[in-house]
Amino acid sequence: MASIDLEKMRQKIKNTQWALVDFDWGSPGAEKITTEQWPKLKTFMADLMWIEHVGARGFAALAKSAPTDNLREIYTYFHAEEQRHANAEMALMKRWGMLDKNEPPVPSANLRLVIEWLERYADDTPFNLLATLIPMLEVALDGALCKYLLETVDDPLCHEIFAKINDDESRHLGVGFTVMEMQGKGPHYIAFIQMLGHLFDPRLIAGALVYFPLLNSMRDNLIAMGMQEEKLYKSIAKFKEIGGRTDQGRRNPWFQVIQYHGTIMVDRSNHFYHVPVDMLVALSNKIPRRLLPSPPTWVAELTHRPIA
Amino acid sequence: MNDLTINNRINQTLDVIIIGAGFSGLGMAIQLQQANINNIAILERDKEVGGCWRDNQYPGAACDIPSHLYSFSFAPNPNWSRAYSNSHEILEYIKSLVSDFELQRYIRFNTNVSNITFDEKAGFWTIKTDKRKALKARSIVIASGPLANCSFPNIPNLKEYKGHKIHSARWDHNFNFSGKKVALVGTGASAIQIIPKLVKKVKHLTVFQRTPAWVLPRLDAETPQWISSLFRELPSAQKLSRQAIFALHEVGALGLIWNSPLTSAMQRVALKHLQHQVKDDWMQRQLTPNFRIGCKRVLMSNNYYPALQQPNCKLITWPIARMSEKGIRCAEGIEHQFDCIVFATGFDIGTQTAPFSVKGVGGRDLGEDWKRGAQAYKSINVSGYPNLFLTFGPNSGPGHNSALVYVESQLNYAVQGIQRILNEDLAQLDVQAKAQEKYNIKIQKRLSKTNWNSGCKSWYLTEDGFNATMFPGFATQYSIQMRQFKDKDYHRVSAI
Structure with missing residues (x-):
């Protein structure tokens, strides 16, 4: 993926906005969800929707720390677009009768912890880290999940909506990889030392402690739903391939750390990583609900209604 | 001149035509009147005076500067009901200027200026409006205000x-x-x-x-009766209070500019x-x-x-x-x-564009000249446009003090210029291009060190980031530079 002109991209983003009202939510096709598929799909969609929503908060943090006005505006749009994806996915859940009392699905304990971490520390997270991590999540999770969904669901409306979502995501990735390459400019050793400093920041360590288990639990959920693990591996490989295509991309130290983490995450034989992380998953699931922090108010922005 | 009613003088070449009957237009008329220049007219596009205070009558409209400072020093009002008055009260004050200084006779309402053109041989401006008859004046004061056209x-x-x-x-x-x-x-x-x-x-x-x-807290309060009484009985106390408020706002410049x-x-x-x-x-x-x-x-x-x-x-x-x-x-x-x-x-900011077509010496066009950023000498004169004065011109906006303090300085300066045109019978009083350029280089250099130019996008700046709106200094500095008309920076052409 070649670097893109970010000025032109900003215009393109503005010119390609879509809304939930553009779709006929009462059109036939909802009945194509089979009884057998329904419970698994419900869990899958809830995970997908929350990933989009959490990603949205990540873009909000990026918009705050972006080094230029142009990037700030782009990330502001991406924040809103991820929210749009979450809203659209929630509207699909509503169409398929998967929302209890029309409320968003209850997030898992891992997700609640990630949301809490984002609320507290996302805005202080180094720009370079977030700007590299989000493309990885988009390729690995978003990409793999969307692909899987389209392969298994026959509802034509779902395909229409995900065509739009995928268009948005391709722009997010275009910008994401361009920004990752931009980070490879400048003296290598300074970027490396700065990264080392941040790696020992207690806030980032706390972030890793909630983020690693989230990835593991999601991987397990996906596999339980019948998704082939290879799809996830291919997505991680894609991130590694595109992000490391150029010298500049490879010189971005955060890219090296995150792609390495991606590699060990999908390597189930790496017990050194997976045993403690799986323990953290089990531990977080044991946290009583009442002890989990109440969700921040940005979570209440989620809606399945195309019109307010 | 005995009959000063504008309709009886409309066919003459007037000494001064003021465009706009807001704060600065009316203030200009008062200052000219006090300098015994009465052959003037005020053209107002609306049917009422008041400028932006007539237009901005939305619920809650009020001024962000205390009223004792947001009023003319030569027309103090001891009866302001609050520290920060609402737009109704400010509009009433503006209307009181018309009655107190008998300005009604100069005003032509419902007259929208479409273009003004300078006749360099004869030394007067021709003003075309939406009325059939064009007007002529030896000097023009554009007081149409920076916040006249909503955006x-x-x-x-x-x-x-x-x-x-x-x-x-x-x-x-x-x-x-x-x-x-x-x-x-x-x-x-x-x-x-x-x-x-x-x-x-x-x-x-x-x-x-x-x-x-x-957003800062607003330290607003009703004015106690005894304060109003004191100011009525002892105008010097009101003057002192105004100076204290002014000084306090000047200190604010250190943080805001x-x-x-x-x-x-x-x-x-x-x-x-x-x-x-x-x-x-x-x-x-x-x-x-x-x-x-x-x-x-x-x-x-x-x-x-x-x-x-x-x-x-x-x-x-x-x-x-x-x-x-x-x-x-x-x-x-x-x-x-x-x-x-x-x-x-908000508004299309009037300091950044010409309010209508303005044709100066040799047919030059102010809109064209300002395309790359509006510039004027001391915010008031533009080289190539003789006998033309601007109020709220480029780089006269304050970020910390009453805009009317700046306007008063401009009015005083314009009167001095107009007096020269009339007393010396000048066809042209035009600021020198070099003086204007030198002034603006200095202003832009100073602006580069201000908070306004520190990276955010605001209506103070054009799309390209050029600041043609604000004055980079204290109000006192601005007043000092406007105190004396600087003859050496102008060239004069006598009327034949």
Whole structure:
């Protein structure tokens, strides 16, 4: 993926906005969800929707720390677009009768912890880290999940909506990889030392402690739903391939750390990583609900209604 | 000249034509009258005086500068009801100027200027209006104001919306808001005054914010009766009070214009004000600016943040994607539908463009000359446009003090120039291009060190980031530079 002109991209983003009202939510096709598929799909969609929503908060943090006005505006749009994806996915859940009392699905304990971490520390997270991590999540999770969904669901409306979502995501990735390459400019050793400093920041360590288990639990959920693990591996490989295509991309130290983490995450034989992380998953699931922090108010922005 | 009624003098070449009957236009007429220059006219496009205070009659409209300072020093009003008066009271004050100084006779209402052209041989300006007869004057004062033309935001499909639209500067007093779903676009100076009033009237109010502003507490209070009585009995006490308020605002320049420890202190006060009034973390984040205080206009309100948190109010910070027939679509994919949309989106700033076609020496066009950024000598004269004076011209805006202090200095300077034209019988009094250039190089150099040019986007700057709006200094500095007409910077051509 070649670097893109970010000025032109900003215009393109503005010119390609879509809304939930553009779709006929009462059109036939909802009945194509089979009884057998329904419970698994419900869990899958809830995970997908929350990933989009959490990603949205990540873009909000990026918009705050972006080094230029142009990037700030782009990330502001991406924040809103991820929210749009979450809203659209929630509207699909509503169409398929998967929302209890029309409320968003209850997030898992891992997700609640990630949301809490984002609320507290996302805005202080180094720009370079977030700007590299989000493309990885988009390729690995978003990409793999969307692909899987389209392969298994026959509802034509779902395909229409995900065509739009995928268009948005391709722009997010275009910008994401361009920004990752931009980070490879400048003296290598300074970027490396700065990264080392941040790696020992207690806030980032706390972030890793909630983020690693989230990835593991999601991987397990996906596999339980019948998704082939290879799809996830291919997505991680894609991130590694595109992000490391150029010298500049490879010189971005955060890219090296995150792609390495991606590699060990999908390597189930790496017990050194997976045993403690799986323990953290089990531990977080044991946290009583009442002890989990109440969700921040940005979570209440989620809606399945195309019109307010 | 005995009969000063303008309609009886309309066929003559007038000494001065003033365009605009707002604060500065009327102030100009008063100053000229006091200098015994009476062959003047004021052209006003509306049917009433008042300028932006006539236009801005939205609910909650008020001035951000204490009234004892936001009034002319030569026309003090001891009866201001509050520290910060509302627009009705300010408009009444402006109307009182007309009656107290007998200005009615000079004013031609409902007269919209379309273009003015300088005749360099004869030494007068021809003013074409929407009336049939063109007017002639030896000097022109453009006092049409920087905030005369309201601006709508650049939102795609703006015209597609079929519901009721209101601009804050053209308020529709006949529209019944009760029981309505209303949107308000903008969170600037007008918006933060409208929102607390509107939220009490409507069924639901949705506020669309693009960029949050720094908001300081507003130290407003009713004026005690004894203060008004004291000022009536002892005008020197009012003068002293005005000077004290002026001095206090001048200190504010140190924090608002330049980056100093006072800037950080002011920013902390604004942040504490926000944290005190808004408890929700996410909303605090949405309302926290990402630029230095002073870079954009600093707002003052005690009831804006509480209004935003009312159960029937919602703040939206998603980018607006486009307008639709029934409302506003945002980038989060939701169409927000409304009965009425209020645009509190400000003005096309008059310091950055020519208000109408202005043709100077050799047919040069002010709009063309200002295309790359408006420039004037001391904000008041433009080289190549003799006998033309501007009030609120380029780089005369304050960020910390009363605009009328600057205007008074301009009026005094314009009177000195006009006196020269009349007394010395000059066909042309034109500022030298070199003097103008030198002045502007200095101004732009100083501006580069100010908070306004510290990186944020504001209406002070053009799209290219050129600051043709603000004066980079204290009001006192501006007044000193305007005190004496600098003859050596002008060239003169005598009338034949």
